[in-house]
Amino acid sequence: MGLRVIEAREPASGRRVWGVAGLVEAISQSLAERFSVVTVGGEIGGFTRAASGHCYFTLKDADGLAASLRCAMFRRAAAMLDFTPADGALVELRGRVAVYEPRGELQFVVEAMRRAGAGTLYEQFLKLRARLAAEGLFDPEAKRALPLHPRRIGVITSTAGAALHDVLTALARRAPQVEVVVYPSLVQGAEAPPALVNALSTANARAEVDLLLLVRGGGSLEDLWAFNDERVVRAVASSALPVVCGVGHETDVTLCDLAADLRAPTPTAAAELAAPSRETLLTELAGLERGLTLRLDHRLQSLGQRLDRLALRLARPSDALARQRRLLELLAQRAAAAPGRRVELQRQRLEHLAQRHARAQAELLTRHSARLDALQARLQALDPQHVLARGYAWLDDGQGGAVTSVQALRPGGAVRAVLADGSADLQILRVRASPQG
Numbered sequence: 001m002g003l004r005v006i007e008a009r010e011p012a013s014g015r016r017v018w019g020v021a022g023l024v025e026a027i028s029q030s031l032a033e034r035f036s037v038v039t040v041g042g043e044i045g046g047f048t049r050a051a052s053g054h055c056y057f058t059l060k061d062a063d064g065l066a067a068s069l070r071c072a073m074f075r076r077a078a079a080m081l082d083f084t085p086a087d088g089a090l091v092e093l094r095g096r097v098a099v100y101e102p103r104g105e106l107q108f109v110v111e112a113m114r115r116a117g118a119g120t121l122y123e124q125f126l127k128l129r130a131r132l133a134a135e136g137l138f139d140p141e142a143k144r145a146l147p148l149h150p151r152r153i154g155v156i157t158s159t160a161g162a163a164l165h166d167v168l169t170a171l172a173r174r175a176p177q178v179e180v181v182v183y184p185s186l187v188q189g190a191e192a193p194p195a196l197v198n199a200l201s202t203a204n205a206r207a208e209v210d211l212l213l214l215v216r217g218g219g220s221l222e223d224l225w226a227f228n229d230e231r232v233v234r235a236v237a238s239s240a241l242p243v244v245c246g247v248g249h250e251t252d253v254t255l256c257d258l259a260a261d262l263r264a265p266t267p268t269a270a271a272e273l274a275a276p277s278r279e280t281l282l283t284e285l286a287g288l289e290r291g292l293t294l295r296l297d298h299r300l301q302s303l304g305q306r307l308d309r310l311a312l313r314l315a316r317p318s319d320a321l322a323r324q325r326r327l328l329e330l331l332a333q334r335a336a337a338a339p340g341r342r343v344e345l346q347r348q349r350l351e352h353l354a355q356r357h358a359r360a361q362a363e364l365l366t367r368h369s370a371r372l373d374a375l376q377a378r379l380q381a382l383d384p385q386h387v388l389a390r391g392y393a394w395l396d397d398g399q400g401g402a403v404t405s406v407q408a409l410r411p412g413g414a415v416r417a418v419l420a421d422g423s424a425d426l427q428i429l430r431v432r433a434s435p436q437g
Helices: 020-034 120-134 162-174 192-206 230-237 255-259 267-274 278-315 317-382 384-388
Strands: 038-049 055-060 068-073 090-100 105-117 152-157 179-184 211-216 243-247 394-396 414-419 422-427
Touching (some): 120 230, 192 211, 192 230
Parallel strands (some): 152 211, 211 243
């Protein structure tokens, strides 16, 4: 883009009068000529990346001086970055000084960026976060659940900031039944940390609310630094009351966010998370009312039906007396018949036992008779008299001793032969032994 020569108008009086656009453009051209390409170093603050890919941020002196420079890095240059810029980072920028003509503001158009080391504030943030995390101040197990139906909510913030207005507006719209107690405190600057600690201490000492909202609007890392102060972080972690922290915008994260029982992305979100919607509660109450009414109607109907039945029974006491009379007559009949019935049962039992005894005796006699017959048959089979009756005889020596071998016989000797019907004395003429002997 070539430089344009801008001429000032000269009125009739001869004095030069610049137009606004002409003067701004003239200044821009002068800066472009004087600072065509320069390198500047500092700390990034308020970094944002637009949907178009352009990046916008403020460059501050790292030594804490108040000077700052608005910077713009367009998409083409931002695509060449080898790291992700963040608030607090120390960088060196190469580019040109220009004037944003629509607003007449000085800006630095960044053509290249490189890291120059971690920013002072951001470095402190990381070190403190690591140390407090090691102590367990950010442990999820230490987080407490918020009360489901708070009646009174405390708000710690500046009364001059927009955060208080956002919280009160959200609570008035969402939960008008909840009372709000404000504990004023500074939220920015060197005096903010002790003021925040004092507000937290006061709220806990008075114990008049159910939970606390610690809120503040958005800003740079330096603007939000009071919520990274170790004293404030420890006061949040040790609070007896549950704390919801909503500091800055959704992308802003402070150490108080990590130490609180619940982090909200914005002050408005903190108010919405702290109290349930009145409409939701009314809907739940209406549902409970319907359920209770149905159960009560059912119970009343059941009791009414029972009362009707009892009334019918009371209306005819003669029926109850008649039932009792019939029951007594039945019991009397059973009592009168019980002895005879018992005697009859015992008699039947004795007859049954007698029959079983007779059958058992007959069976036993039969078994013994059969066994006796078997023994008698065996005895008869072994009786020598039966053997003799078949034509056999047996010999003895005349003294009753049995002769079972020819070895006991001598020629001329005498023996007696016993037959089936008598005996005979015999004389031995000759003895012949069996060839097998």
